[in-house]
Amino acid sequence: MLSKNKIKFIQSLERKKARKEYGCFLAEGNKLVEDTIVAFSCKLLVATSEWLQAHPQVQADEVVEASPDEICRASLLSSPQDVIAVYEIPQYTVQPTSLSQQLVLALDTVQDPGNLGTIVRIADWYGIEHILCSPLCADLYNPKVVQATMGALARVQIHYVELVDFLPQIKAPIYGTFLDGENIYTQSLTPSGIIVMGNEGNGISPEIRSLVTHTLFLPSYPEGRATSESLNVAVATAVVCSEFRRPK
Incomplete structure (x- = not known):
């Protein structure tokens, strides 16, 4: 039997304050729990008798x-x-020097929970093991983010850091997407480096842009045609990651 106190506790984890207080987060659903229970320490499992059997x-x-x-x-x-x-x-914990030979995502104030969760899932698909998030990004352990990862958070580590201080320490090329960048399809992309993706409305901040060593642009097709102003940040992340992983 599930007590009222446990129901109250479970529902409280929707709030960041409660997650911080208890040091816990919530995962729901058959596939999500099956994917994550092997990766995290489970404090409480609530399930039907059929599921437990x-x-x-x-x-x-x-x-x-x-x-x-x-x-x-x-x-x-x-x-x-x-x-x-x-x-x-x-x-x-992660040391900047340990990331210098990897492909890493850095998210500059990506605030929508669905976008963050989808980006974690994209990183998992493309073999990216670490994501660096600025402090104002959505909380990974928000239940909406957890659901959107579809279990990928079991295989991708997310680190909340001050990007402006952390990125220069990695000693790797830093790529960012901008409207005035170079066509991504004509560039020689390195197998390791940092891919910076910006805020849904404002893009990459000036402070982080100053660190970018390679500016990229995702052209619409055909080029010059009247089209949508921009791509959703998660969609753009998938396109960029796909291009980095394209066999050379």
């Missing part, structure tokens, strides 16, 4: 068998599934 190997500090109705009352989703997991927020 189908997953006898799962480990958690506390397991609560609950009815579908109880899960519905605790869930933050519009269409709850069979399982809710509460994980301990991991504490990652």
